[in-house]
Amino acid sequence: MTAEEAVAGAVGQGGAVLRIEDLHVSFPTEDGRVRAVRGLSLELRPGEALGIVGESGSGKSVASLAVMGLLPRGAQVSGSARVAGREVLHLGDEELSRVRGERIAMVFQDPLTSLNPVYTVGRQIAEAVRAHRAVGEREALARAVELLAAVGIPRPEERVRSYPHELSGGMRQRVVIAIAMANEPDVIIADEPTTALDVTVQAQVLEALEAARRRTGAALVLITHDLGVVAGHVDRVAVMYAGRLVEQGPVEEVFERPRMPYTLGLLGSQPRLDEGRSVRLAPIAGAPPTLLAPPPGCPFAPRCPMAEARCTEEEPPLRATGDGHLAACHFAERLEGRTPQEVFVRSGEPGARHGAAPSPAPAPSAAPLLRAEGLVKHFPVRSKGVVRRRIGDVHAVCGVSLELREHETLALVGESGCGKSTTARLLLRLLVPDAGRVEFEGADIAALPRAELRRLRQDMQIVFQDPFASLDPRMTVAEIVAEPLRIHGLYRERGGAADVERLLRTVGLGPEHAARYPHEFSGGQRQRIGIARALALRPRTLILDEPVSALDVSIQAGVINLLEDLQEEFGLAYLFVSHDLSVVRHIADRVAVMYLGKVVETGAADRVFAAAAHPYTQTLVSAIPLPDPRKERRRQRILVRGDVPSPSAPPSGCRFRTRCPKFAAELSERERARCVEEEPPLEARVPGHLTACHYAQERALV
């Protein structure tokens, strides 16, 4: 059976709204032809939701752009893509415009750039309506209001007159969805629609997409790198790797019985909210192949632990391995009943964390290594012009207290703008707090003279989020790693180049990497270089500022494992700043949840995740998608309304009350008054578990 027949057989003979056959896309570049999509075939039935999963560079976005006719001029496209029976590849501009919007619509990743900033959102929706229908302006605007209401935007009559910049990211994305559904298309393609958004907002946008689908009956193609998002929102899932479809099938099938090692590896790399610290992630070795000259044979073979000689010689076709389940692997049957840990963790290594138990909880009596008390940081907002008066303040951090003990990981969690990164920089004194103290081993950092502060930097180092911006592009790796040593005059004393080599080895790089420049490395390797630099001074504390959020899942797992190993080996204390609760669940001993510059809940990670007491923590936990379709669909979801208020004018009383589901639904008028007037203090409910809510109530949500 050929791949095409297999697909047709799997899908059945029903009329497909979108049928892609043997799609090839390549881009000529200076270095040669980049073959971004190689022979993609798939079908989408009416009303169906299909998820396309893949890491960066897998060709998933390029394929959707090809279908929309939105590829840049130089792209070479061959094959066929039919929307409701009509070929759309190689259509002229005018005909294509008729198909786009009317039959097929697209939602892009960045809601800021996909709306025109000089028109009101109402006008933009109306424009989309009128492009395909002969209706009057008034009628079109009425339809705009109706559509905004459908995607869950409050007060749509007022919002139609807003300009894009007056709306938050989540609102804008919902406007884009409203535009996409304006003409009741047959297919909506959503390309990473929630990647740029916070988790609570992501939940809202996914909800809006669902609503759009229910209303228009359109089929949905949801393109994403996030397995959790796919698990809860699609019927079928297709996995792409190196420009090819490598697995496809019903979502439960693929998640529970993956038949392609890559899919299994992705599942094993993904930290899960419903798994504790005892499970070690199973990263996929290596990095995706370059698409310039894909090697013969299976593109995944170089990274595949099951690869045999045949895999490097012969590219496996996509073949049926079960009911509606296709996989491109010669040995798909061998994956029967095996876990990612078994397949991807090499022999000789324990599948679970060393000693099974999470690192020993430090005795409560142990004096904290790092202690912050009542940290406050406001950034001035200045007027434009010559005088630049101070016209307000961004209240980035408002009275944060933390303790970090030796050999412990404290995670600082929150959505963008909650002040978690600012707090990390205050602890390092990269920023000077407006009020509050930071103590390292009992010594007040603020009072330290310059020379002492430099000494202290040896004990406390930082790893940054962006592995591309945090390494000086003009320095070689050896120079970058050696720099902290040279600054402190320790380079010779510690052994010079040999010490640099040792550091590189510690983070899993080789001495041959030392003479190269950062741009020659992949994201994961760069992050390792950043970690080597942070370790150069043999610090006792590492501040990790979103260290894995810029990395692909399979790479991320390797870095997380490295961080865990380093903690074991050197007894490091980590302050782990992250917005990703799944990662935090995996790595943290204790958690502090921040909202608008304040810690709203803190305690042992196991406890906070299992029995979150603050409504904000509860919404966060319930918004994190699980990469498990059955669990994900059964889960209780707490949706918050609206977006995070501006930190320059935080609400009175409890800062979360404007979005609090409890405030909105459960509390009486009298109880609410207390939330508005009185700021809830951070109080212990159980020893070690503190919550800042007047009406805290524990709930199990995972």
Next chain:
Amino acid sequence: MSERITGAGGADGTGGAAPAPRGQLRTIAARFARHRPAVASLAVLAALALFAFAGPLLWQWDHTVSPDIPSSAEPSGAHPLGTTSAGNDVLGQLMRGVQQTLKVAFTVTVLATVLGSVWGAVAGYFRGWVDAVMMRLVDVLLIVPLLVVVAAVGGNVRGGTTWYGVALVIAAFSWTPISRVVRGVVLSLREQEFVEAARAAGASHARIILRHLLPNAAGPIIVAATLLIAVAILVEAAMSFLGFGIQAPDVSLGLMVQNAKTAAFTRPWLFYPPGLTIVLIALVINFIGDGLRDALDPRQAMVRG
């Protein structure tokens, strides 16, 4: 444990066989060598320098008037580039002129680039009132026409008519554009995380500016510096013409062009040799600047036409 992790990050599309560690200078030289116009330009510049500094030792005539030289002779075997009406050998003048011009241009460029880069980097790095004070000074210097100041100052400085006097005066007033360019670049660079990383490691301000900010601003600095060479040559020529620069009997390329400006059609041998040499120097310097900029940037693609 390193065994296992090597697998996770080691094998990778970017890699291939690891090159033997090379010195940074050699890497830069190798990259520069790939830029053919730059290499050719470097050869031309070397030839010009040889011509200007070694030529006078070999050629029998220098730039001064000699009673043995016929007046206003066309190019001939005895005087390949002809002679002036006063009785100078044009080839001898050209050698001396290129020599003076190169000395002035390079001195100006080095001084002004160093001063301008450091000034701009300090202002951009510290921001606030330091920036305000430093850049207002730059603004003041910028609004005064360069030529007027240079002429006024040049005439009143002792030694103002020797080449180094001229160079110092031009440099003192021509570094401002570079400082503005560098400040702009540094303002954005200082927000990058690698600068924060250096601060977190305990680096001093001087180290951050010299080791991180200026190298990363090398591209714009080199472009500005090559432009400055051309400016320096022209300003020197103009000063000489106004009587505040290098003065007869000494000679510079600018002065030669100015002297011959009425003779471009009647006695072209007086006008074209110095004129074309100025163009050639400016062109060659620009190509070298291009090559340097690319060679110093490790992100540049290694393949070039």
